[in-house]
Amino acid sequence: MLTTPQTSPVLEGQSPAAEPVIRFMGVEKRFRAPSGGQDFVALNGIDLDIPAGSITGIIGRSGAGKSTLVRLVNGLERPSAGRVVVDGVDVAPLEERALRDVRRRVGMIFQHFNLLSSRTAFDNVALPLEIAGVSRREIRERVAPLLDLVGLADKAGNYPAELSGGQKQRVGIARALATRPKVLLSDEATSALDPETTRQVLALLKKVNRELGLSIILITHEMHVVREIAGRVAVIEAGRIVEEGDTYSVFSQPRHPTTKTFLEGVTGVRLPQFLTERMVQDAAGAREAVLKIVFTGPTATDPILFELGRSLDLRVNIMAGAVEEIDERPYGTLVVTLDAARLEEARRFIEARGLTTEVLGHVR
Numbered sequence: 001m002l003t004t005p006q007t008s009p010v011l012e013g014q015s016p017a018a019e020p021v022i023r024f025m026g027v028e029k030r031f032r033a034p035s036g037g038q039d040f041v042a043l044n045g046i047d048l049d050i051p052a053g054s055i056t057g058i059i060g061r062s063g064a065g066k067s068t069l070v071r072l073v074n075g076l077e078r079p080s081a082g083r084v085v086v087d088g089v090d091v092a093p094l095e096e097r098a099l100r101d102v103r104r105r106v107g108m109i110f111q112h113f114n115l116l117s118s119r120t121a122f123d124n125v126a127l128p129l130e131i132a133g134v135s136r137r138e139i140r141e142r143v144a145p146l147l148d149l150v151g152l153a154d155k156a157g158n159y160p161a162e163l164s165g166g167q168k169q170r171v172g173i174a175r176a177l178a179t180r181p182k183v184l185l186s187d188e189a190t191s192a193l194d195p196e197t198t199r200q201v202l203a204l205l206k207k208v209n210r211e212l213g214l215s216i217i218l219i220t221h222e223m224h225v226v227r228e229i230a231g232r233v234a235v236i237e238a239g240r241i242v243e244e245g246d247t248y249s250v251f252s253q254p255r256h257p258t259t260k261t262f263l264e265g266v267t268g269v270r271l272p273q274f275l276t277e278r279m280v281q282d283a284a285g286a287r288e289a290v291l292k293i294v295f296t297g298p299t300a301t302d303p304i305l306f307e308l309g310r311s312l313d314l315r316v317n318i319m320a321g322a323v324e325e326i327d328e329r330p331y332g333t334l335v336v337t338l339d340a341a342r343l344e345e346a347r348r349f350i351e352a353r354g355l356t357t358e359v360l361g362h363v364r
């Protein structure tokens, strides 16, 4: 039997639609040291809500605790403290039998696909249904549309060895969807794929998110994967969530140094070498200031430099620039040099128009 946590918001009368599909509440995970030394704290005070219907990216370096976090969701690990609530059910105290019920609501896909090589694509997708005791006839009725959904209707009889990496991951996705889960956990599912195949698999994940209303958690160390499809992102570092929010805000204005490091080379622009060689941090005696302007949301495509030149009669030189998309919204970065004596005046003008600025340095 499944148990519901005592203080679940469901019991507090909120509508089920407003309920996060997964809640990590004060979660801690310790691993016992084999030599009897101090426990290793893999997760420390994790409070995180995964909104129903969202695609949430969880980013972190190797060893940060990402896999441990998702293993708590399907009960492969149990928290040392705190609660993990999946679809209204606290999974921590569940017996193995009740956990199986939760696992049917949580599909999972992996970096190396984890398909059974002795089974065809059809039989791999059928496997979780066989385990759940679904009849042969119903399995036939359910597997074919799933293969169709992932674009592999013509590969039903092929073995994994006869499929490309992208096709294998599609089989993995169909298999994960077989038990009609509410949540899909993706643990580095595109890390072994080339960029084009990654894009196709991400497009498929987005499709199942939209069409089936499935919530997806993407564990990854690849920021571009998050940028492409995740509406929300959490950054994990040494077992703690260090930054969290909607992807657009986090990517356009990262606050934590770890997030900034992850974003280097993913968003923003690279400065020309002749500029970096001459740039200093000390403003004393500087002739020019190097200013980064970040354009977000509706201002991303505004002709700000034209206005700056016309209204303030100020000459600005463009050093680098790019307009990208984060979660399908435009995000622009421009690096300019301008008269250091008029830096503050220019910043006020730009920021009054809803853009953000950052002084990168000075040139003497």
Ligand SMILES: Nc1ncnc2c1ncn2[C@@H]1O[C@H](COP(=O)(O)OP(=O)(O)OP(=O)(O)O)[C@@H](O)[C@H]1O
Residues within 6 Å of the ligand: 031, 032, 040, 042, 060, 061, 062, 063, 064, 065, 066, 067, 068, 069, 221
């Ligand atoms: N069963 C275990 N026993 C002891 N330590 C463990 C165990 N599982 C994980 N750890 C440790 O917990 C930390 C977090 O591991 P985890 O696998 O969650 O990291 P990760 O962020 O997923 O890393 P990666 O991207 O390399 O998979 C690591 O230092 C790891 O060595």
